[in-house]
Amino acid sequence: MTGDLKIVLEFSAGAELLFDNIKKREITLPSTEKWTIRNLLKWMKENILRERPELFIQGDTVRPGILVLINDTDWELLGELDYELQQKDNILFISTLHGG
Amino acid sequence: MAAETKIDDEIEKLRQEIQELRRNCAAKEKRLSELEAQQQKQNEQANAQQQQTSASSDQMLNNDDIARYSRQLILPNFGVKGQLKLKQTAFLIVGMGGLGCPSSQYLLAAGCGRLGLVDYDEVERSNFHRQTLHTEMSIGMAKVESAKQALQQINPHCQIECHRLLLNSENALEILRQYDVVLDCTDNVATRYLLNDACVMLNKPLISGSALQMDGQLTVYNYGENCPCYRCLYPVPPPPDTVTNCGDGGVLGAITGVIGSLQALEAIKVALGGLGGEVLAGRLLIFDGGRCQFRNIRLRSKRADCDVCSPKPMITQLIDYEQFCGMHASDKDMALNILPLENRLTVEEYKNEVLQRKHILMDVRQPAEFEICRLPNSENVPLKTILNDSYLQRFEEELKDEERGIILLCRRGNDSQLAAQHILQRFPQRAVFDIKGGLHAWHFKIDNSFPIY
Numbered sequence: 001m002t003g004d005l006k007i008v009l010e011f012s013a014g015a016e017l018l019f020d021n022i023k024k025r026e027i028t029l030p031s032t033e034k035w036t037i038r039n040l041l042k043w044m045k046e047n048i049l050r051e052r053p054e055l056f057i058q059g060d061t062v063r064p065g066i067l068v069l070i071n072d073t074d075w076e077l078l079g080e081l082d083y084e085l086q087q088k089d090n091i092l093f094i095s096t097l098h099g100g
Numbered sequence: 101m102a103a104e105t106k107i108d109d110e111i112e113k114l115r116q117e118i119q120e121l122r123r124n125c126a127a128k129e130k131r132l133s134e135l136e137a138q139q140q141k142q143n144e145q146a147n148a149q150q151q152q153t154s155a156s157s158d159q160m161l162n163n164d165d166i167a168r169y170s171r172q173l174i175l176p177n178f179g180v181k182g183q184l185k186l187k188q189t190a191f192l193i194v195g196m197g198g199l200g201c202p203s204s205q206y207l208l209a210a211g212c213g214r215l216g217l218v219d220y221d222e223v224e225r226s227n228f229h230r231q232t233l234h235t236e237m238s239i240g241m242a243k244v245e246s247a248k249q250a251l252q253q254i255n256p257h258c259q260i261e262c263h264r265l266l267l268n269s270e271n272a273l274e275i276l277r278q279y280d281v282v283l284d285c286t287d288n289v290a291t292r293y294l295l296n297d298a299c300v301m302l303n304k305p306l307i308s309g310s311a312l313q314m315d316g317q318l319t320v321y322n323y324g325e326n327c328p329c330y331r332c333l334y335p336v337p338p339p340p341d342t343v344t345n346c347g348d349g350g351v352l353g354a355i356t357g358v359i360g361s362l363q364a365l366e367a368i369k370v371a372l373g374g375l376g377g378e379v380l381a382g383r384l385l386i387f388d389g390g391r392c393q394f395r396n397i398r399l400r401s402k403r404a405d406c407d408v409c410s411p412k413p414m415i416t417q418l419i420d421y422e423q424f425c426g427m428h429a430s431d432k433d434m435a436l437n438i439l440p441l442e443n444r445l446t447v448e449e450y451k452n453e454v455l456q457r458k459h460i461l462m463d464v465r466q467p468a469e470f471e472i473c474r475l476p477n478s479e480n481v482p483l484k485t486i487l488n489d490s491y492l493q494r495f496e497e498e499l500k501d502e503e504r505g506i507i508l509l510c511r512r513g514n515d516s517q518l519a520a521q522h523i524l525q526r527f528p529q530r531a532v533f534d535i536k537g538g539l540h541a542w543h544f545k546i547d548n549s550f551p552i553y
C-alpha cells in the first residue's frame with residue numbers, strides 16, 4: 001500500500017467562487033480507495049464545495065460550461081471521469097467565459 | 101444668475117458649432133476618399149496599359165504601403181508576400197465591444213484588405229473604459245459607425261463595411277459568406293453557438309475570444325483537420341443562471357484589450373498560414389489577469405458524434421439559438437418576473453407609503469456596487485448571504501419584530517425578487533416586498549441625480 005495521494009486543485013475564471021474563492025489548493029486523499037475524477041468530484045462536493053452544488057455538479061459529472069483539465073490537458077483525452085489520479089497531478093476547473 | 105446663463109449659452113453654441121464642423125469634416129473626408137479611389141483607379145489603369153499587366157492594387161505594394169507597413173514587412177516570416185496576402189483577406193468582426201475594438205484596430209492598422217463590423221448596439225458612456233474606439237462625441241451613435249469613423253483615421257486604405265444588425269439564423273450565413281476569417285467578439289452564449297455552427301457550415305476559421313472580470317480565454321475553431329469546434333467542447337449550453345455578463349460581473353478594460361489584441365494576432369496568423377509559428381487551434385489559452393498568468397491547455401480532437409462538425413451532423417442548417425440556449429442573444433438584462441404582484445412595490449409606493457413606516461431596506465447588490473451608490477437608509481445584504489441564510493443571524497433582533505416590513509432592493513429589480521422569494525419561503529406571513537426596477541427606477545422616477553451604472 002502506497003502513501004496518501006497528494007494532488008493540486010486549481011480553479012479559474014470564476015469556478016473558484018464556488019470553493020471559498022480559493023484559486024489553488026493542495027489536497028491529500030486517503031489511500032483507502034482508488035481515486036478517479038469520478039470520486040474526486042464526490043469528495044469535492046462533500047468537503048470543499050461551498051455554494052449551491054448544482055452550479056458545479058450535475059449527476060455524477062461537472063455541469064455544462066465547466067472544463068476539466070488534467071495537467072493542462074483536456075480530460076476528454078485522458079478518460080474523463082475514469083481517469084485514475086496520480087501523485088502530484090494538477091486538476092484545473094475552469095468556467096467558460098462568454099463576455100466581451 | 102446672468103453670468104451662468106451666459107456661460108450655458110456659450111457652451112451650447114460651441115457644442116452645436118463643433119457638431120456642425122464635424123459633419124462638414126465627415127463630408128469632406130468622404131469626398132476625399134472617393135476622389136482618391138478614383139485617382140488610384142485611373143493610375144492603375146494607366147499603369148496597366150503601360151505595363152500591359154493585370155496587376156491590381158491588391159497584387160502589388162505602392163509607396164504608401166511600403167512606408168506604412170515597413171516594420172512588419174521586414175519581419176522574416178511576413179514580408180511582401182504576407183502583406184499582399186493580408187490585403188487580399190477579408191475579416192469579419194462580430195461585436196464591436198471590448199474585444200472588437202482592439203482586434204479591429206490591429207487588423208486594420210496591419211493592412212487587412214476588407215474589414216466587416218457587426219453590431220446592433222449604440223455607444224453609451226459605460227462602454228468607454230474598454231471599448232477604446234468610441235469617443236464622447238459618439239454617444240448614441242451606432243457602434244459600427246462610430247468604430248468605422250475611428251478606424252478610417254488609423255488607416256484610410258482599407259475597405260470597412262458596417263453591418264448594423266443582431267446576427268441571427270436568418271442573416272448569418274449570407275454575411276459570413278463574404279469574409280474569409282471570422283472573429284467572435286460577442287458577449288453572449290447564443291451568438292457563440294450561432295457563429296460556431298455557421299463557420300462549420302461555411303468552413304471558415306473562427307477566432308474566439310471572451311473576457312470577464314480579470315480573466316480571459318482564447319482559442320481558434322475550425323482551423324485544420326482535427327481542430328474541435330465550440331460544440332465539440334460544449335455540446336450542451338450552460339444553465340442560464342451560471343452565465344455572467346460584463347454588465348453584471350464587471351470587466352477590466354486592459355483584460356479585453358489583451359484578449360482582443362491576441363485575437364487580431366491569431367487572425368493574421370490564420371490568414372498567413374501560421375506566420376512561421378503555430379495557430380492556437382486545438383489549444384485554449386487562459387489568461388488570469390489577477391496573477392498575470394497565461395496557460396495553454398491541450399484540447400480534445402473533434403468529437404466523433406459532434407452535432408455539427410462530425411461526418412454525419414444532426415444540425416445541417418442554423419437553428420433558433422436563443423431557444424437552444426434558453427438565453428437572449430445580447431447582454432442586455434431581461435426583466436425577471438417571479439414574485440407575485442402583491443409582493444412588489446413601485447419606487448413611488450416605497451417612497452410615499454413605506455419609507456415612513458418601520459422596515460428594513462436590504463440592498464442585495466455586491467459590496468463593490470453598494471460602495472458606488474446607495475439609498476441612505478439601506479443596509480447592504482448581498483444576495484449570496486440571503487440565499488445561504490447567513491442574514492438570519494445578522495438581523496436576529498430586527499427579525500423578531502414581526503411588524504417590521506422587509507424590503508429588498510437591487511440594481512434593476514431581478515436579484516431583489518430572488519431574495520424576496522427566498523425570505524418569503526421562510527417567513528410566509530411577513531410583509532416582504534421587492535422594489536420594482538430597483539435603483540434604476542429610482543433614478544428615472546424619483547431622483548435623477550441618483551447615479552445609474
Ligand SMILES: [Zn+2]
Binds near residue numbers: 332333403408
Ligand atoms: Zn464539433
